[in-house]
Each structure stands twice: as structure tokens, then as C-alpha cells.
């Protein structure tokens with residue numbers, strides 16, 4: 001049976017109403033696809049603490065989590081992902097990629113120009129229709 005992994009990802013908007021998007025590197029699983037920053041929830045960890053930890057590790061900045069934006073389950077070839085996106089605000093620092101290949105701030109209407117990890121498509125569509 002395929003394993004199910006619980007993943008949290010941050011929807012972070014700047015003062016120009018742009019959304020933070022990061023590009024998975026060629027060496028990562030699901031390579032060269034855009035995603036929202038975040039990662040796997042560890043055993044015994046709540047989703048908000050997991051997201052705060054992942055953003056600090058990946059982007060070296062602090063966030064405050066707000067409300068859950070959406071939740072979607074997607075079946076990949078090798079595993080099933082339960083992806084929870086959470087609206088968040090940067091409270092300290094500015095995001096810098098270390099593991100990812102690139103970072104951009106995208107206008108909502110341009111989000112569909114990026115090649116997204118398949119599990120992210122529902123969140124992307126919701127964001128594009130949000131305003």
C-alpha cells in the first residue's frame with residue numbers, strides 16, 4: 001500500500017499582493033516544479049509548528065501562521081500526499097532559498113504560468129479566483 005505523507009505549505013503574500021513561490025531543485029523528489037514552501041509534519045508535531053520550523057529551515061525567516069487555506073489529497077506514483085496550505089505572514093527576515101533553485105513573488109493571475117507540483121493545483125486555482 002502507498003504511504004500517505006502529511007505536508008504543510010505556506011501561502012505568503014507581500015505588500016504588493018504577490019504570492020511566494022519556490023522552485024524544487026533538480027536533486028529533490030518531484031524535481032523542477034514550483035511549490036509553496038513547507039515540508040513534512042513530523043510525528044507528534046502540530047501543523048502550525050511544523051510550518052514555522054520548515055520555513056525557518058528552508059528560507060531562514062520567521063513566520064506567523066494564520067488560517068488554513070485549503071487541504072487536498074493527491075496520489076503520486078510513489079506515495080499519497082495530504083497537502084495542507086496555511087496563510088502565513090513573515091514576521092522577521094526575508095526569505096532566501098538554500099535547498100530550492102529559485103524563489104519568486106508572483107501576482108495571482110500569473111501563477112498558472114508556472115509548472116506546479118500536481119498536488120498544488122487546487123490551491124493555485126483557489127488563489128487565482130480569490131480576488
Ligand SMILES: Nc1nc2c([nH]c(=O)n2[C@H]2C[C@H](O)[C@@H](COP(=O)(O)OP(=O)(O)OP(=O)(O)O)O2)c(=O)[nH]1
Nearest residue numbers: 007009029030035036037038039040081117119120
Ligand atoms: N513543501 C512542499 N512540498 C510539496 C508541495 N507539493 C507537493 O507535492 N509537495 C511534496 C514534495 C515532497 O515529496 C513532499 C514534501 O517533502 P519535502 O522534501 O519538501 O519536506 P521535508 O523537508 O520535510 O522532507 P525531507 O527532505 O526531510 O524528507 O511533498 C508543496 O507545495 N510544498
